[in-house]
Amino acid sequence: MESKIETAQIISGLGTGRIGRRVLCFDRLPSTMDAARSEIKAGAAEGTVIITTDQTAGRGRMGRTWLSPGGGIALSIILYPPLELLPSLIMLASVAVMRTIAGVTGLKAAIKWPNDLLLDGRKVCGILVESGVRGRKVEYAIIGIGINVDLDTGNYPDIAGTATSLAREAGRPVPATALVRRLLRETDGLYASVLAGTPVFPEWRDNLITLGHKVRASCGEEVYEGIAESVMEDGSLNLRQQDGHLVRVVAGDVSLSH
Numbered sequence: 001m002e003s004k005i006e007t008a009q010i011i012s013g014l015g016t017g018r019i020g021r022r023v024l025c026f027d028r029l030p031s032t033m034d035a036a037r038s039e040i041k042a043g044a045a046e047g048t049v050i051i052t053t054d055q056t057a058g059r060g061r062m063g064r065t066w067l068s069p070g071g072g073i074a075l076s077i078i079l080y081p082p083l084e085l086l087p088s089l090i091m092l093a094s095v096a097v098m099r100t101i102a103g104v105t106g107l108k109a110a111i112k113w114p115n116d117l118l119l120d121g122r123k124v125c126g127i128l129v130e131s132g133v134r135g136r137k138v139e140y141a142i143i144g145i146g147i148n149v150d151l152d153t154g155n156y157p158d159i160a161g162t163a164t165s166l167a168r169e170a171g172r173p174v175p176a177t178a179l180v181r182r183l184l185r186e187t188d189g190l191y192a193s194v195l196a197g198t199p200v201f202p203e204w205r206d207n208l209i210t211l212g213h214k215v216r217a218s219c220g221e222e223v224y225e226g227i228a229e230s231v232m233e234d235g236s237l238n239l240r241q242q243d244g245h246l247v248r249v250v251a252g253d254v255s256l257s258h
């Protein structure tokens with residue numbers, strides 16, 4: 001069942017410092033990322049959040065489509081972090097979603113490098129960070145988060161075998177409004193601590209399911225295979241190839257082989 005999200009219910013007593021100072025909810029949007037860009041052009045304050053349950057042109061990482069035909073949450077958070085904290089956004093978003101899923105459903109999600117959230121090996125959340133940098137200044141950063149709340153993934157052949165939803169894994173309906181409120185609070189708390197100098201890297205690294213596994217990593221046109229050995233504080237992945245060489249994958253996508 002598709003649940004509508006309303007601004008008043010999200011912000012009432014939210015208690016966050018930055019994130020959620022302004023919350024804009026829509027029944028349907030092409031993409032919350034594009035809506036966030038328009039808000040940035042209009043001078044949006046840090047912490048502005050755009051939310052919908054239904055996107056007609058949701059986008060994912062590496063030029064992919066993100067399916068969000070209702071039954072999920074799609075949200076974008078506008079931030080203006082210092083340049084050195086840009087790599088932390090991917091990590092803090094993954095950790096915030098992981099904590100949120102645990103807090104609202106009791107389920108333990110794993111992070112697949114760099115920022116997919118998996119339940120029982122299937123994807124339940126995808127994260128996309130887009131930013132504009134000029135010189136040493138971050139002009140904007142947008143964290144886009146898509147969570148399958150009660151999307152019946154079996155109805156969509158492209159994702160039926162690889163995706164799941166919170167409701168399916170929890171075996172009960174999961175309240176979307178409570179989920180968003182928790183997510184904004186977790187993200188706000190983590191962003192505040194990262195700004196204050198506490199890295200989110202250890203929690204992200206310690207919850208990565210990828211490390212120790214044989215993986216195939218695609219990075220643009222390049223494909224690397226090897227054992228995922230370690231991650232760096234900038235979020236990159238070190239892959240030990242069969243010939244013993246270590247390659248560092250800075251941005252990309254991995255598939256796990258067992």
Ligand code: BTN
Pocket residue numbers: 030031032033055057058059060061062064066068073074075076116125126127128144145146147
């Ligand atoms: C991925 O796994 O490839 C990332 C998916 C990111 C999807 C979210 S949904 C909210 C925001 N709006 C979009 O169009 N994409 C992101």
